[in-house]
Amino acid sequence: MESVKILVVDDESRMRKLVKDFLVKQNYEVLEASNGEEALDIFYENKGIALIILDVMMPKMDGWEVCKEIRSYSDVPIIMLTAKGDERDELQGFDLGVDEYISKPFSPKILVARVEAILRRSNVIGADAVISVGGIEVNKAAHQVKIDGKPIELSFKEFELLTYFVENKGIALSREKILNNVWNYDYFGDARTIDTHVKKLRSKMGSKGEYIRTIWGMGYKFEV
Amino acid sequence: MESVKILVVDDESRMRKLVKDFLVKQNYEVLEASNGEEALDIFYENKGIALIILDVMMPKMDGWEVCKEIRSYSDVPIIMLTAKGDERDELQGFDLGVDEYISKPFSPKILVARVEAILRRSNVIGADAVISVGGIEVNKAAHQVKIDGKPIELSFKEFELLTYFVENKGIALSREKILNNVWNYDYFGDARTIDTHVKKLRSKMGSKGEYIRTIWGMGYKFEV
DNA sequence: GACAATTATGATGACTTTGTGAAAGGCCGG
DNA sequence: CCGGCCTTTCACAAAGTCATCATAATTGTC
Numbered sequence: 001m002e003s004v005k006i007l008v009v010d011d012e013s014r015m016r017k018l019v020k021d022f023l024v025k026q027n028y029e030v031l032e033a034s035n036g037e038e039a040l041d042i043f044y045e046n047k048g049i050a051l052i053i054l055d056v057m058m059p060k061m062d063g064w065e066v067c068k069e070i071r072s073y074s075d076v077p078i079i080m081l082t083a084k085g086d087e088r089d090e091l092q093g094f095d096l097g098v099d100e101y102i103s104k105p106f107s108p109k110i111l112v113a114r115v116e117a118i119l120r121r122s123n124v125i126g127a128d129a130v131i132s133v134g135g136i137e138v139n140k141a142a143h144q145v146k147i148d149g150k151p152i153e154l155s156f157k158e159f160e161l162l163t164y165f166v167e168n169k170g171i172a173l174s175r176e177k178i179l180n181n182v183w184n185y186d187y188f189g190d191a192r193t194i195d196t197h198v199k200k201l202r203s204k205m206g207s208k209g210e211y212i213r214t215i216w217g218m219g220y221k222f223e224v
Numbered sequence: 225m226e227s228v229k230i231l232v233v234d235d236e237s238r239m240r241k242l243v244k245d246f247l248v249k250q251n252y253e254v255l256e257a258s259n260g261e262e263a264l265d266i267f268y269e270n271k272g273i274a275l276i277i278l279d280v281m282m283p284k285m286d287g288w289e290v291c292k293e294i295r296s297y298s299d300v301p302i303i304m305l306t307a308k309g310d311e312r313d314e315l316q317g318f319d320l321g322v323d324e325y326i327s328k329p330f331s332p333k334i335l336v337a338r339v340e341a342i343l344r345r346s347n348v349i350g351a352d353a354v355i356s357v358g359g360i361e362v363n364k365a366a367h368q369v370k371i372d373g374k375p376i377e378l379s380f381k382e383f384e385l386l387t388y389f390v391e392n393k394g395i396a397l398s399r400e401k402i403l404n405n406v407w408n409y410d411y412f413g414d415a416r417t418i419d420t421h422v423k424k425l426r427s428k429m430g431s432k433g434e435y436i437r438t439i440w441g442m443g444y445k446f447e448v
Numbered sequence: 449g450a451c452a453a454t455t456a457t458g459a460t461g462a463c464t465t466t467g468t469g470a471a472a473g474g475c476c477g478g
Numbered sequence: 479c480c481g482g483c484c485t486t487t488c489a490c491a492a493a494g495t496c497a498t499c500a501t502a503a504t505t506g507t508c
Contacts, residue, residue: 113297116297155485157485192466195468199467199468215380216380216466218380413496413497417496417497422456438455440455440506
């Protein structure tokens with residue numbers, strides 16, 4: 001899966017930009033709508049929007065209406081931006097199926113944290129999610145790897161090794177470290193065993209095999 | 225290397241100071257909160273808190289609640305300080321996602337050991353330390369060097385040597401000192417070897433190579 | 449400026465590390 | 479018990495690195 005799409009709906013462009021900036025920094029793809037109708041249009045015309053952030057206060061069609069409208073077709077998670085301490089609204093919102101509230105003004109941390117919490121809850125990211133790096137998808141639950149969408153056959157150790165690599169992308173890993181983590185730490189075999197597995201992994205990964213880089217005198221590094 | 229941030233939450237200032245002292249001695253950066261709400265505020269307003277140490281017994285919002293709240297947004301490791309032998313609590317805690325327990329009274333050794341164990345587990349120690357000096361970025365974890373944002377290829381020894389230089393910028397380093405630190409201390413080879421490596425480093429670093437300065441009759445110094 | 453000491457440079461061969469293919473050993477299902 | 483797959487080991491080839499040396503250049507001293 002590529003980046004996660006989030007739709008931000010607010011009539012104030014300043015606020016949209018603010019929210020967008022934080023999310024973009026976290027590698028989300030952000031779509032914007034300046035009013036309720038536009039939001040609905042964009043939502044229906046774009047596949048795979050994972051989350052909607054909705055301002056309550058908007059002219060013409062307010063956040064509640066947009067929420068209601070969307071809820072009649074979709075279970076997409078919705079976060080509402082409310083004015084501070086508007087409890088009455090919050091109660092109303094939970095009935096409509098709002099997932100979270102963030103009251104303005106909010107800190108970027110809170111925003112990002114709630115977004116991630118929700119996405120984790122809805123399994124868009126997080127534990128069971130597929131780790132996806134540069135066209136390589138590692139599905140730990142299914143113990144399956146896809147390259148450019150096509151499944152490839154890996155043995156147990158190969159899978160474990162690749163998983164360890166993608167989970168530590170960009171980090172130089174010594175053979176010792178790899179042994180301790182992929183093999184049991186009480187394994188006292190030959191460190192060259194890793195080389196053989198790396199070789200097999202590389203060959204099975206085709207051109208993507210280059211992502212597993214040799215750091216001479218040190219170990220390996222997975223980097224896209 | 226940037227220091228690792230740890231948040232200590234306890235209503236007793238004496239206890240906070242105690243814990244803080246041990247951790248500061250180990251070069252951690254310690255933030256303090258005297259109650260749950262403050263803890264949450266500090267946590268959300270500070271980027272990169274690597275670990276939270278949480279006292280269970282606190283007025284108003286107790287440790288469990290704080291833990292629960294944080295867990296809904298973050299996977300940051302949490303250590304709980306409990307009264308001795310409160311097993312019921314511990315069971316409750318593991319459900320909430322507590323990583324470790326330390327029962328009071330505890331020895332500084334235990335505290336520091338557990339902290340380090342957890343940080344090691346979550347790969348915080350030494351992970352993202354990028355030393356950046358005058359357009360030269362040394363990423364120890366990735367074993368990678370960038371000059372003005374562009375990666376350059378260095379051999380193992382060259383990397384080690386450059387790292388030693390940037391970690392000791394502004395300090396004149398004798399050949400003997402360099403040998404002892406970059407080479408194994410039992411290396412008894414020719415000190416002239418360093419010259420050769422310095423030469424290669426300088427050439428690979430382009431104009432930034434001038435930062436490695438010769439101190440005639442003495443050794444080298446890295447200075448921007 | 450001449451001389452001695454120190455450092456820079458370029459080349460080279462020994463050495464280390466890694467890649468690869470083959471083969472042995474182990475485990476599991478049939 | 480057999481056959482197939484996976485893992486590990488091994489040996490050799492290939493690639494890359496490092497220490498050393500000789501020579502040139504530079505610096506400091508007189």
